[in-house]
Amino acid sequence: MRIGVDVGGTNTDAALLRGNEVLATIKTATTENVTDGVSGAIRSVLSAAGIAGHQISAVMIGTTHFLNALVERRRLQRTGVLRLCGSSTRALPPMIDWPDDLKRVVDGGAALVGGGVNYDGSAIASLDADAIRQACSDWRSRDISAIAICSVFALVDPRMEQQAAAIVAEELPGASISLSHRIGRTGLLQRESATILNASLHRLGHETIAAFRRAFGELGLSCPLYLTQNDGTLMSADYAERFPVFTIASGPTNSMRGAAFLTGLKDAVVIDIGGTTTDIGMLIGGFPRSRGEGASIAGVPTNFRVPDVFSFGLGGGSIVRDGVHIGPDSVGFRLPEKAICFGGDTLTATDVAVAAGLVDLGDKTRLKHLDDAMVATALAKMKSDVEAVVDQMKPGPEPIPAILVGGGSVLINGLLEGTSVSLRPDHFGSANAIGAAIAQVSGEVDNIVSLDGQSRQAALDGVIAEARRRAVEAGAAEHTVTLAEIDETPLSYLPGNAMRIAAKVVGDLNP
Template identity: 50%
Template sequence: MRIGIDVGGTNTDAVLLDGTDVLAAIKTGTTPDVTSGIVAAVEGLHRQHAFDPAAVRAVMIGTTHFINALVEARRLAPTAAVRLSLPAGSSLPPMVDWPRRLVDAVSGRGYLVHGGHEFDGRHIAELDEAELRRAAEDMGRAGIRSVAITSVFSPVNAEFETRAAEIIAAELPGAAISLSHEIGRIGLLERENATIVNAALRELAAGIVDGLAASVAGAGISAPLYLSQNDGTLMDVDFARRYPVATFASGPTNSMRGAAVLSGLDTCAVVDVGGTTSDVGVLDRGFPREATTEVSVAGIRTNFRMPDVLSVGVGGGSLVRGGPADVAVGPESVGYRLTSKALVFGGDTLTATDIAVAAGRADIGDRSLVAHLDRDLVRAALDRIAAETAEAVERMRTSAEPLPVVAVGGGSVLLPDELAGVGPVRRPENHAVANAIGAAIAQVGGEVDRVYAVEPGRRDAVVDEAKQEAVDRAVAAGARPSTVAVVDFDEVPIPYLPGNATRIRVKAVGDLQVGS
């Protein structure tokens, strides 16, 4: 058996699975400290379907802890950014495009040092170790506790980043160090930004992961704990401590993966209607379509793996304002306070959940408390929600080909059975906890994204090498070797670079290997 848990802004969902069979499913309110909500969810599963904790082989959690910390600019460590690029790459210093409040939140300091590589691995300049030591001394005086190291074209050759980490670790014992070649893709500033964000979250990650592990252990479960990544694969707790940015988009990703399992469709549009937002994404061969450009997170441009998701500020907790002629739904939401603020729960705030109950689409709370609502207002609010959702689905389509739509999430009762201009909406069984199911069935992945100098006649050998490296990375991350397969391959020649330069990206995934 496995337990999947997804922590959202409003609800914490949990499922108990035996293979792909759902034995128990529960939706509870997210608590301010999050972990107590997880304990309550596991206890709820046990009440629904008594199970031996020793029979649970793995627990998978998708969490919003880290993205929330960045958005709210809180609990971030004092962080320094070291860029190995001189004499090139000095015109735009680290964090140049960051919102000022986030620079202040991380006490951001930037250092430019000689080093870096060309696209084919040749040195731009030799690494200046004396410069690094002087920079480390300054960091120590400034109270820096976390360091992000970025070198030009380090995904091609990481030797300078690795050596710089050794030097800084010797000068600043105990500092958490993040290396850009392990986090971002080709693209210096975006990769550097992702690395700085990761570094700023390292201290928080240690405490959060320990808290999650304690909440699972507190439920009497000794099975290994895994966290969901942005691309729909899993990472163990040690990996999560080092790379918290890998969890940022785990919520919508889990929902899409769960939708694939529940609907039996591996290519479709997925609308995940939660308590605060509706996330619209596209499944391609069972995995979320990834963003092909940089992704902005809290106003910071990054290029780590993120799903291509369009969020609309409509959910079960969305505020409803105005009358039938000018009704507005969202983007403001009562969030996890839904059960105390919504009318059906005795509150004083009109929410989308009240609209759903008044329309007979949901049966929660006290229906009599919304019996007075204007029927025209109810219809207008539902029409507004349907129109915004249909527009979002249309914006996510990349061709004229029909694209089935699967609705998941507890708030999906807000959607009609058919969206104008889009088509029928499918709501599979257990759709309300699709995100937790997606976490529970997640696989383990490995990815390679690198620029290769492809010599004449060696293309096939280079491609095979990249694919094998991706497979090896998946196995190293915990995938069962016999199940690993390449699920995504992209090859793009770069004509403005010499030497037949080609960017190759390969992704391989396999089933998690856990003890019997």
């Protein structure tokens, strides 16, 4: 039996599954202390199912905890940046395209030192060990203990990053060191930024995982802990502690995977309406469609592969004004005290749904003063807003199935324009937690290789083997790992018969 937990800005959901059977689901208000909310959700779902903690084989958690830290600019470590490069890659310094307020919090100083490799693996310059030691001396004097190391073309040959890390570890014992070849994809500045974000989150990652483990002990859980990552797959707690930035976009992905599981559909548009926002994305072959370009995280351009999701301010807690202005501000997790149907004084989208008879919550008599025309106008506005985004996300003009999930999906009634059917499956309100509970483990590599001196198949095999190794390191059972995606792009603008190869593998959890 497995428990999936998804922590959103408004609600925390938990689901308990035995195989493919959903035994229990619960929804609680998200707490300011994420660990307390997760503990409470797990305790509640165990109680609802009548299951003891020692019977659980794994717990999977999807959380916005690390994204919130970046967005709110707090609980971040000041980070030193070490770029291994030649003269031509010094023109643009690290963090040049970051928001000023986030840069002020994270920037611990940068050192651009000799090193790096060309696309074919040949050295740009020898590693300048003395310059690295000098940079470490400066960081030590300012108590900087989080270091991000990024080498030009590190994905081709990571050895210089590893050598630099060994020097930093010697000079700064106990420092947390993030290496770009383990975090980002091709593209120096975006990969460097992703590595800096990861380093700045390292201490919070350690504290969060430690808190989860303490909570597990109090709940009588002795099973492994996993966190969901950006592509909807899992990583072990140890892996998440080292790479917290991989959890940033896990929320919408969990809901989409849960929607696929609950309906059996592999290709559909998924509409996830929560308490504050609506996330709309496409399922292709049972997995979320990836965004073509890299993601901007807390205003920082990166090259992470994240789901192609359009988010906007519509949820159950959205504040309604005049029937035509809905959101984007929301009462969020204060819905039970702020909404009129619960005795509050703020008209919310949930109040509109209750007044229209779409859902039975609170005291409907508190809403008898609402004008029927206003209620109808508000419902039509919410539906048209969703339909407009569905039209943007669809791959073509033909109608496609729509899956409505999330507690706020009760705001939408009837068939959506541009869809062939609108499904709201059982357990729709906890699709996010169910998606976390059923997730697999993945490994991904994006690299540039030269085909001079090796065959195309040998290059492919090398990239796939590294992806498999990363999946196993993240917690996959090696014999279950299979190739999910492979993409080859010839790079005619580079000499040496260069090719970019991106591979992704998935596998089941190692029992």
